[in-house]
Amino acid sequence: xxxxxxxxxxxxxxxxxxxxxxxxxxxxxxxxxxxxxxxxxxxxxxxxxxxxxxxxxxxxxxxxxxxxxxxxxxxxxxxxxxxxxxxxxxxxxxxxxxxxxxxxxxxxxxxxxxxxxxxxxxxxxxxxxxxxxxxxxxxxxxxxxxxxxxxxxxxxxxxxxxxxxxxxxxxxxxxxxxxxxxxxxxxxxxxxxxxxxxxxxxxxxxxxxxxxxxxxxxxxxxxxxx
Numbered sequence: 001x002x003x004x005x006x007x008x009x010x011x012x013x014x015x016x017x018x019x020x021x022x023x024x025x026x027x028x029x030x031x032x033x034x035x036x037x038x039x040x041x042x043x044x045x046x047x048x049x050x051x052x053x054x055x056x057x058x059x060x061x062x063x064x065x066x067x068x069x070x071x072x073x074x075x076x077x078x079x080x081x082x083x084x085x086x087x088x089x090x091x092x093x094x095x096x097x098x099x100x101x102x103x104x105x106x107x108x109x110x111x112x113x114x115x116x117x118x119x120x121x122x123x124x125x126x127x128x129x130x131x132x133x134x135x136x137x138x139x140x141x142x143x144x145x146x147x148x149x150x151x152x153x154x155x156x157x158x159x160x161x162x163x164x165x166x167x168x169x170x171x172x173x174x175x176x177x178x179x180x181x182x183x184x185x186x187x188x189x190x191x192x193x194x195x196x197x198x199x200x201x202x203x204x205x206x207x208x209x210x211x212x213x214x215x216x217x218x219x220x221x222x223x224x225x226x
Contacts, residue, residue, distance in 0.1 A: 009032050011047050011049070011060065013189065013198050014032075016195070016198050017206070020036050021034055021036065021037065022035045022038075023035045027046055031049065032047055040213070041211075042209055042210060044065050045062055045064045045065075045206075045209065046062075047060065052188070058190070059187070059188045060189055061184060061185070062184070062185045062205055063182055063184045064209040064212075066180065066182075066217060067178075068179040068180065068217070070178055071177050078176075078179060082173075082176040085179065085219070085223055086120060087106075087122045087123040088123045089106065089109075089149075089151045089152065090149075091108075091147070091149040091150065092105075092140060092145070093105050104127035104128075104130045104131045107151060113173075116167075117166075126150065130150075130212065130215060133211065136208065136211055139208040139211070140208065145186055145187045146186040146188060148184070148185050148186075149182075150181065150182075151181070151182055152180065153181070154172045179220065181213070181220075185205060185208070185209065
């Protein structure tokens, strides 16, 4: 467990997240996990960095996890729920150059998966719900993330080959063991130099993750009763 704000594993902006924090934990995936105080819609946020190509600078990932059905209580009946939710995965696409607009689209990988898995139904309920939320669009515009994806967690598939990925994922799709949403936001923070700007940016990121997490929970409950 991470013990203090002087711990080298903590991100340099960790002190600005203190008001959201219950405890920090080390992550086997690299980075640290923020376990939040009660009253939010996500269960944890993994914060890790990746170096930019040909640079010493870092880009930061904020990955909020929402545990809907954990492995310990997962049953055969939940398999259909997982399979229905998979088709709702989405991400943002930025349109335009000077004045960009934001659009939520289905995850591109879904169309590739569907070619080999016709039982996968691509849905737009979640992406439409997100698109129609004005506060979400305002926050994304203010944050200007480098990427934002909403996907179900599955064990890492270590391959760069698309066909190999699909073949491995087929087995996961037919026999999932949990339902966990991951909201992944990537943002370069190297050009933020003041406390006020850091605070505003991080507040916006945490608020955005929380609102999307709430919608992921609602979407899951909706799918479960259909």
